[in-house]
Amino acid sequence: MTVTRSDLANAIRVLSMDAIEKAKSGHPGMPMGMADIAEVLWNDFLVHNPADPHWPNRDRFLLSNGHGSMLQYALLHLTGYDLSIDDLKQFRQWHSKTPGHPEYRDTPGVETTTGPLGQGLANGVGMALAEQILGRHFNRPDHEIINHYTYVFLGDGCLMEGISHEACSLAGVWGLNKLICFYDDNNISIDGHVDDWFADDTPARFRAYGWHVIPGVDGHDPEAVKKAILEARAQTTKPTLICCKTVIGHGSPNKAGTHDVHGAPLGAEEIALTRKNLGWSGEPFEVPEAIYRAFDARGKGEQAQAEWKERFAKYRELFPQDAAELERRWAGKASPEFDRAIADLIAEFRKDPPKIATRVASGKCIQAVAKAVPEFVGGSADLTPSNNTRWKEALDIGKHRLMGNYIHYGVREFGMAAIMNGMALYGGLLPFGGTFLIFSDYARNAIRMSALMGLRVIYIMTHDSIGLGEDGPTHQPVEQVNSLRLVPNLHVWRPADAVETATAWEISVKQERTPSLLALSRQNLAPLPHSDATIAGARRGGYVLKDAEGGEPAGILIATGSEVELALAAQARLAERGVAVRVVSMPCVELFDAQDANYRESVLPSKVTRRLAIEAGTTALWYKYVGLQGAVIGIDRFGASAPAPVIFEKLGFTVDHIVDTFQGL
Numbered sequence: 001m002t003v004t005r006s007d008l009a010n011a012i013r014v015l016s017m018d019a020i021e022k023a024k025s026g027h028p029g030m031p032m033g034m035a036d037i038a039e040v041l042w043n044d045f046l047v048h049n050p051a052d053p054h055w056p057n058r059d060r061f062l063l064s065n066g067h068g069s070m071l072q073y074a075l076l077h078l079t080g081y082d083l084s085i086d087d088l089k090q091f092r093q094w095h096s097k098t099p100g101h102p103e104y105r106d107t108p109g110v111e112t113t114t115g116p117l118g119q120g121l122a123n124g125v126g127m128a129l130a131e132q133i134l135g136r137h138f139n140r141p142d143h144e145i146i147n148h149y150t151y152v153f154l155g156d157g158c159l160m161e162g163i164s165h166e167a168c169s170l171a172g173v174w175g176l177n178k179l180i181c182f183y184d185d186n187n188i189s190i191d192g193h194v195d196d197w198f199a200d201d202t203p204a205r206f207r208a209y210g211w212h213v214i215p216g217v218d219g220h221d222p223e224a225v226k227k228a229i230l231e232a233r234a235q236t237t238k239p240t241l242i243c244c245k246t247v248i249g250h251g252s253p254n255k256a257g258t259h260d261v262h263g264a265p266l267g268a269e270e271i272a273l274t275r276k277n278l279g280w281s282g283e284p285f286e287v288p289e290a291i292y293r294a295f296d297a298r299g300k301g302e303q304a305q306a307e308w309k310e311r312f313a314k315y316r317e318l319f320p321q322d323a324a325e326l327e328r329r330w331a332g333k334a335s336p337e338f339d340r341a342i343a344d345l346i347a348e349f350r351k352d353p354p355k356i357a358t359r360v361a362s363g364k365c366i367q368a369v370a371k372a373v374p375e376f377v378g379g380s381a382d383l384t385p386s387n388n389t390r391w392k393e394a395l396d397i398g399k400h401r402l403m404g405n406y407i408h409y410g411v412r413e414f415g416m417a418a419i420m421n422g423m424a425l426y427g428g429l430l431p432f433g434g435t436f437l438i439f440s441d442y443a444r445n446a447i448r449m450s451a452l453m454g455l456r457v458i459y460i461m462t463h464d465s466i467g468l469g470e471d472g473p474t475h476q477p478v479e480q481v482n483s484l485r486l487v488p489n490l491h492v493w494r495p496a497d498a499v500e501t502a503t504a505w506e507i508s509v510k511q512e513r514t515p516s517l518l519a520l521s522r523q524n525l526a527p528l529p530h531s532d533a534t535i536a537g538a539r540r541g542g543y544v545l546k547d548a549e550g551g552e553p554a555g556i557l558i559a560t561g562s563e564v565e566l567a568l569a570a571q572a573r574l575a576e577r578g579v580a581v582r583v584v585s586m587p588c589v590e591l592f593d594a595q596d597a598n599y600r601e602s603v604l605p606s607k608v609t610r611r612l613a614i615e616a617g618t619t620a621l622w623y624k625y626v627g628l629q630g631a632v633i634g635i636d637r638f639g640a641s642a643p644a645p646v647i648f649e650k651l652g653f654t655v656d657h658i659v660d661t662f663q664g665l
Contacts, residue, residue, distance in 0.1 A: 030068030049301030064120030118161030126422020166415025172210030219244030353527030363388025387434030417446030472641030541591025
């Protein structure tokens, strides 16, 4: 059998429509429309090894328009990854390796979880940036061990999302020439032809960002696609957008070019007509052996990786320390020096307890540990002085200047978070980035994706409450902390002093599959009375900060952040009245909830039902700790513009109100 490029592309189309039809669910339009582009890229250019999906120097392929997941699954299957025809038959089924949208860790060869449009594109920017940062740091003349491309497929929906502007603007500024994106310009979205809601001059838009743009490429002409990729790869100073005109659902006689083929199975009758139209005679899920042989990338991939391993072996001989450091980073392990640095810092904070804002304490942590964590890549969404995210020795990344470790993201919270995800996915870097806690709402979906993928990223969110004062309710987070606590697999820290802040950094850096978010104060906070036991407790997310004197407590005060100081003062006032209570600090409720039942019972004994939680935020979450017999002092309204002490007093965050509320229980 003589195999043509059309045959190869049609294999992608047929496998996609068959799997979607069997599942009675999915999006056949994009896989059928982009099949020709994918076939050229994967067979002629993509450097990868199906036997080792994590080979560090592989090209990265990201499907930002992730609803077209069957395109990627078909490619992975055909090229030799551990994804069988039976896996394709289980498309969108319980615990299958082929979920509805590509999911990182679930499917070998999937580099990132996509589906929320535009984020895969932003992840690609992060990966391309990571490749440049690490390459410039570790490559040596005649010894390039990090040198590859990042390819992204994207659609109209990705470009309508605002994150595409945030991320692509930065990619142009940075000059990420190894980032090559394919725009599936099919003029269709779910609602139909996009002319009435997406009439941008996309090529002009990307030229304005500083990209190289190749417009008007026929996405169904393999030679035109190949020529465009060669032109893109010749670029040395700019990322490239290849604008491919395609027909959604290409090959379907009755549905191609319409929104009907976007997000629903073709149906048995239309599939039969499509098979005939494509000249495909096989049964469902049946692929000729000649096509498998033509797609099989295992031999090429193994050879490419073997050649790279030889280069890396020579590199290790010449630069043993660099090689060992790079391998440590790729393994995602904290360095031994980090433990010493953070231990020294905690000891310093205990020896001379400072009364400082936790954002300042966080800045001191970053400064102290940066030398011990060379994989740090910090940044801020235009709030560096407020977030305290930059250390003295940091090197700024800027316009066509990528030999650095600090990023000024500009006012781009969502783009920052998604780019950080891309860097974390790439490996070898530990990204952290800052903004005000109130603007976590802008970054929210990317934070959620960090948690969903289990990425080691750290979010620094300062100005954590009404304590920021005069800026008023637009900038005062009320619901943000508790809403973020609802995100599975996200550690949300609200430390109460410098020691708890250092502990939060210690635990966050050591996480391997859980992102962390530090909610930090603007105002100064008094140091807490720490001991070895309280620090050990802080590492567990919640602990007895100061117990009741003289026996069993009559009740428990639970607090976080700036309100812990108030709880201690209330404890002293209650003691004067003959009421002995325990104070529990709960800097990270997720970590506390993960402790064993015995530990949790030791901190919050079930027999002590007289409980009061205190936090300058919404109250609902706290009832799982205080129960129906307890109470919560919080804020279930928006804040106000006034000096912080005035706002705290007016909204009930005073020792008198805490004491009165507790005694009323």
